[in-house]
Amino acid sequence: ALAFGLDFHPTERLLAAGLITGQIRVYSCADDGASAERRLGAKPHADACRSVKFSPDGGALFSAGSDRSVQRRDLETNRPVWKLRAAHASAVNVCTPLGPHGVGTGDDEGAVRVWDVRQRGAVMRFDEHSDVVHDLHFELPRLQLASCSSDGHLSVYDLRKGRLEARSDELEEELLCLAPLxxxxxxxxxxxxxxxxxxxxxxxxxxxxxxxxxxxxxxxxxxxxxxxxxxxxxxxxxxxxxxxxxxxxxxxxxxxxxxxxxxxxxxxxxxxxxxxxxxxxxxxxxxxxxxxxxxxxxxxxxxxxxxxxx
Missing domain, CATH: 2.130.10.10 (YVTN repeat-like/Quinoprotein amine dehydrogenase)
Structure with a gap:
């Protein structure tokens, strides 16, 4: 089945995949990449799982899906420990962990939300984009979150102050992905x-x-x-x-x-x-x-x- 999301564990040679079927899979990969063995499976989403990310300590796996839900799954028990069934008004396209208790999400209509897994509701809401949010990047030392969208803008949020820090000019092309250098x-x-x-x-x-x-x-x-x-x-x-x-x-x-x-x-x-x-x-x-x-x-x-x- 088609995988929409992939992520490697922060310390072990484990690979998570989020599938179009709504399932997640975790594989143990050989050091040389020659083989992989399935370690865990579950179906946390009713529709496609679009994004998977390991928590910073590697003990949990975040996932987000077309069914608008977001969850955090404990890898030892293979059970969800935090789940929001209607986290967004539209399909959730991307998620990224924000330290030990936080997670950021972006949806098909341009909304970005910040969550604390110790709470139920969003702790921050940003609606700077007018089209699908394709990717998020969290810069921990600065406590800033960047998002990019099909609307041609990059937005950067200050999570200390809970506000928009910067927004790019319209770049006349869809921005699909982000990576630090x-x-x-x-x-x-x-x-x-x-x-x-x-x-x-x-x-x-x-x-x-x-x-x-x-x-x-x-x-x-x-x-x-x-x-x-x-x-x-x-x-x-x-x-x-x-x-x-x-x-x-x-x-x-x-x-x-x-x-x-x-x-x-x-x-x-x-x-x-x-x-x-x-x-x-x-x-x-x-x-x-x-x-x-x-x-x-x-x-x-x-x-x-x-x-x-x-």
Whole structure:
């Protein structure tokens, strides 16, 4: 079945998948990514499970779905310990943990909500977007939450003060995904045009830089390997997972490919193993260690297959 969401456990080689059937699966992955064994299964959602995220301590799994529900599931007992059946007015597209007790969610109509699992109602409500919220990124040291949307805007919320901190100009392209770079000093945004935009944290009016692949594959998902200062992975609607470097700005090569568009992408905490899920119903594991990416860059001959602009 098609997986809409993927996430790796923060300390163990476990991979969670949220399926179109409303089910979740947790797999134990071999260190080399050659195999995976199912460890846990459940059906927390009546409709598609669109997003899954492990809690920071790895003891629970958050999930959000088209049925408008959000829940936190204890992994030891495989039972929900917190659940909201109608958390939003429309399908919940994304969730992300916010420290030990919080979770942020975004829906198909542009609403962003912040929840405390010790309470029932939303503790913060933001309605800055006019279209589907595709991704959320929580920057813990700053206690700020960023959201991106099909309306072409990035919004950043100050969770200490419970208010909008910044909003980008309309960028004339759908923003589909977010990933931090350089220890949170930069924030990457993937777009439907295939351009990867770079925001400098605190300066969110427009991109400070752009990485434009020469072939400009249609946008999809984006992530940065754990501990990598400049490397990034992006998965596209052409079914290809690619690696790139931001400084210097160049493509490191193709990591792997599916026959159909890639829907979800995750990388483990060590930055050594990536997982992709595609419309062909498969989930695949890839070696994205520093050594493996270095070999791909060498095979690529160091060709500058990307352009940047200030």
């Amino acid at each position: 350089k220890g949170g000093k930069k924030l990457l945004a993937g777009s439907d045009s295939g351009v990867l935009g770079v925001f400098s944290w605190g300066d969110f009016g427009d991109f400070s830089d752009r990485l434009t692949p020469a072939r400009k594959p249609p946008g999809g998902r984006l992530t940065t390997p754990g501990g990598a200062e400049h490397a990034l992975l992006f998965a596209s609607a052409d079914g290809v997972l690619r690696a790139a470097s931001l400084h210097p700005s160049r493509m490191l090569g193709e990591v792997g490919r599916h026959a159909d568009p890639i829907e979800a992408l995750a990388v483990d905490a060590q930055g050594a193993l990536a997982a992709t899920a595609a419309h062909d119903g498969t989930v695949r594991l890839w070696d994205v260690s520093e050594a493996a990416l270095g070999r791909r860059a060498a095979r690529n001959g160091g060709r500058a297959e990307a352009e940047t602009e200030d």
